Amino acid sequence: MSAPEFDLLVIGGGIHGAGVAQAAAASGRKTLLLEARAPAAGTSSRSSKLIHGGLRYLESLEFGLVRESLTERQILLKIAPHLVHLVDFHIPIYKQTTRRPWQIRAGLSLYALLANFRTSPRFERLKRSAFADLDGLKTEGLQAVYRYSDGQTDDAALVRAVLHSAESLGATLRHPAEVLSATRSRRSYLVRYRADDQEHEVRTSTLVNAAGPWVEHVRRRITPTPEGRTIDLVAGTHLELSGTLKKGIYYTEAPSDQRAVFTMPWKGHILLGTTERIHTGDPAKIAPTTEEQDYLLDPYAHHFPDTPQVLSAFAGLRVLPRAKTDAFHRSRETLFFHDDPHIPRYVGIYGGKLTAYRATAQRVIAQLAAALPVRPHLADTATLSLE
Ligand SMILES: Cc1cc2nc3c(=O)[nH]c(=O)nc-3n(C[C@H](O)[C@H](O)[C@H](O)COP(=O)(O)OP(=O)(O)OC[C@H]3O[C@@H](n4cnc5c(N)ncnc54)[C@H](O)[C@@H]3O)c2cc1C
Numbered sequence: 001m002s003a004p005e006f007d008l009l010v011i012g013g014g015i016h017g018a019g020v021a022q023a024a025a026a027s028g029r030k031t032l033l034l035e036a037r038a039p040a041a042g043t044s045s046r047s048s049k050l051i052h053g054g055l056r057y058l059e060s061l062e063f064g065l066v067r068e069s070l071t072e073r074q075i076l077l078k079i080a081p082h083l084v085h086l087v088d089f090h091i092p093i094y095k096q097t098t099r100r101p102w103q104i105r106a107g108l109s110l111y112a113l114l115a116n117f118r119t120s121p122r123f124e125r126l127k128r129s130a131f132a133d134l135d136g137l138k139t140e141g142l143q144a145v146y147r148y149s150d151g152q153t154d155d156a157a158l159v160r161a162v163l164h165s166a167e168s169l170g171a172t173l174r175h176p177a178e179v180l181s182a183t184r185s186r187r188s189y190l191v192r193y194r195a196d197d198q199e200h201e202v203r204t205s206t207l208v209n210a211a212g213p214w215v216e217h218v219r220r221r222i223t224p225t226p227e228g229r230t231i232d233l234v235a236g237t238h239l240e241l242s243g244t245l246k247k248g249i250y251y252t253e254a255p256s257d258q259r260a261v262f263t264m265p266w267k268g269h270i271l272l273g274t275t276e277r278i279h280t281g282d283p284a285k286i287a288p289t290t291e292e293q294d295y296l297l298d299p300y301a302h303h304f305p306d307t308p309q310v311l312s313a314f315a316g317l318r319v320l321p322r323a324k325t326d327a328f329h330r331s332r333e334t335l336f337f338h339d340d341p342h343i344p345r346y347v348g349i350y351g352g353k354l355t356a357y358r359a360t361a362q363r364v365i366a367q368l369a370a371a372l373p374v375r376p377h378l379a380d381t382a383t384l385s386l387e
Contacts (some may be wrong), residue, residue, distance in 0.1 A: 002203060004188045006032045006172075007372055011179045011218055014044035016349050017210035018162035019361035019381075025169035026384065027365055028375030032202065033166065034193050035175035041161035042212045042283070044354065046316025048238065048262055048273050051076055051084045051151030051355045053114060055251070056260050057332060058107050065333055069355045070115040073151045074356075079092065080386040083158050084104070086149040087134035087265075088128075088248030090134060093301065095141040098258045101125070111148070123148035123311050135245045136305055152249070152264065155354055161386040162357070168387075169378055171314035181209055182222045184339065187371075189222075189346070205366045209348040211350040219337075219348055226339040226346050233283060234318040237292040238273030241300070241308035245270055254299045261299045269311060272296050276326075281319055289312035319351045334360050336367060343370045358382070 008024040010017045013035030024031040035041070053070035054062075076084040085386060093101050108123040126145040131137070134145065167173055177195035189207045193200055211218040219228045245265040254261050264271045275292040300308070320330050334352035338344035347364050358381055365372075 001185065001188075004203040004205045006030045006202065006204040007206065007375070008032075008206045008368065009034065009189070009191055009202065010208045010210055011158070012036075012042070012161065012210035012212060012214070013173070013175055014042045014210065015037040015040070015159050015162065015354050015357040016212070016213050016352055016360060017208070018159050019209050019357035020210055020349075020364050021119060021171045021173070022162050022166040023358070023361035023365045023381055025166045025171040026377070026379040026381050027372075028378050029372055031171040032167065032204065033163070033171060033173045034177040034179050034191075034195075035173070036178035036201050037176055039163050039173075039175065040156040042214075043316040043318070044212070045156035045315050046236075047155045047240070047354050048236075049153055049155050049264070049266070049271070049354075050262070051153050053106055053111060053150075053355075054332065054353070055111055055150075058110055060329060060331065062331060065353075065356075066111070067114045067248065068359055069353060070111075070226050072359055074115070074118050075358065075382050076153075077151065079174070079384060080161060083161055083386060084153045087152045089103050089150050089251050090137070090248060091146045091148075091251045092134075092137055092142055093144045093146070095143060096255075097143075097253055098179070099253070101144045101146075103251060104144075107165070108146060108148055119221050133247070135247050135250070135251065138303055138305060151355075152247075153354075158354070158386075165381075165384060165386055169332055180221065184224060184345065187345075188253055193221050205345065205373065206371050208348045208364055208368075209346070213286075213319060215319060215348055222346070224339075226348065227337045228348060229335060229337060229350055230322040231321050231350060233279045234320050235277050235279040235286055235314040235315050236274035236318060237288040237296070237313060239288075239293060239296050239310050240266065240312045241270040241272055242311055243270050243306060243308045244268065250303065252303050253300050254295070255302050256295070256298060261296065263300060263303070266347075270308065272300055276318075283317055286315045286317055288315045321344065321350070336363070337368065344368060345371045
């Protein structure tokens with residue numbers, strides 16, 4: 001059998017695949033990334049584009065996740081200031097809002113604590129005289145507005161920057177290149193993929209399944225089939241609206257079910273999201289529905305006086321472990337599955353956050369360390385600037 005040409009092969013060119021390719025290349029490993037369509041063609045261009053700890057995850061006591069994401073936010077603000085920037089977030093509290101001012105204050109205090117009080121300025125409760133200056137936010141029944149800072153990015157541009165970094169560290173990237181099968185032998189995987197209308201074969205010491213919503217499709221193409229997890233694909237829609245926001249992001253409550261809905265400035269327009277509904281069938285067929293459009297326009301009409309035009313809409317898919325609870329209340333922790341509990345040569349990534357992609361990638365490399373050859377380290381992704 002021929003020696004593996006690559007130390008690590010990544011399937012998928014979303015943020016996780018890009019992050020793993022960058023981390024592997026930074027650790028000196030010979031790396032190949034295969035993407036079936038184009039970089040960021042999947043969920044990684046359809047997110048809410050926030051680089052954040054996730055204030056609402058404090059309610060589900062996911063402190064570890066929030067702390068890690070806040071640490072990663074801080075790193076990204078340093079290594080990619082042109083891609084990740086702090087924005088003012090506003091939380092309006094009306095008479096009928098479920099979460100009361102003291103709860104928001106407690107949540108924001110804990111959030112600042114988990115961020116080690118690193119972002120500046122800290123949160124504040126706005127004076128009533130400032131209410132009139134909030135992009136037309138309705139003031140009838142408005143009791144309080146809290147303001148704090150969190151991060152915003154261009155998700156697809158972030159993926160491209162991480163891929164560019166991986167390539168400049170020596171990784172090879174191919175797209176469109178669809179992985180058809182992978183077969184394990186004792187010390188490697190033989191991977192078949194289609195590119196340029198031809199089938200190709202390549203041998204790799206380790207394999208990472210970063211196929212996002214296709215993670216289970218890809219897992220079933222591997223022999224022997226590694227362990228996985230029954231998942232739900234949860235669709236999230238965003239609407240792009242006419243109009244602009246000058247003061248930042250508004251973190252509002254949907255009147256119908258009290259879910260969080262963000263109203264955000266985005267490329268000269270307004271981005272409104274998101275929804276959560278179970279999607280079955282082909283992940284490539286995901287599309288926004290008219291019910292989702294109505295659901296999102298309802299909180300907008302509750303909070304803002306104008307009737308904007310819907311310019312476009314897009315939907316992405318979250319990977320969440322199947323459970324009886326509704327999607328909004330399910331854990332957002334990233335799960336990893338392996339082909340061997342002792343010396344894994346395969347890792348499947350399930351779920352995860354755009355924000356924490358770098359930490360997730362570090363974890364994947366650590367999990368594969370015993371099967372990877374030792375090579376001279378090239379760079380530290382926590383300090384390496386993204387171009
Ligand atoms: C609506 C929504 C909003 C979100 N908002 C945020 C947010 O604001 N902040 C945040 O931190 N996180 C957010 N997330 C989470 C985050 O966007 C996702 O966790 C992340 O983008 C997933 O990236 P991924 O690389 O795992 O998957 P994807 O980006 O979907 O990439 C998977 C890639 O694999 C490729 N692929 C599939 N099959 C094959 C094959 N056989 N061969 C080769 N390639 C293949 C696909 O073409 C695709 O490009 C949000 C998620 C959703 C759904």
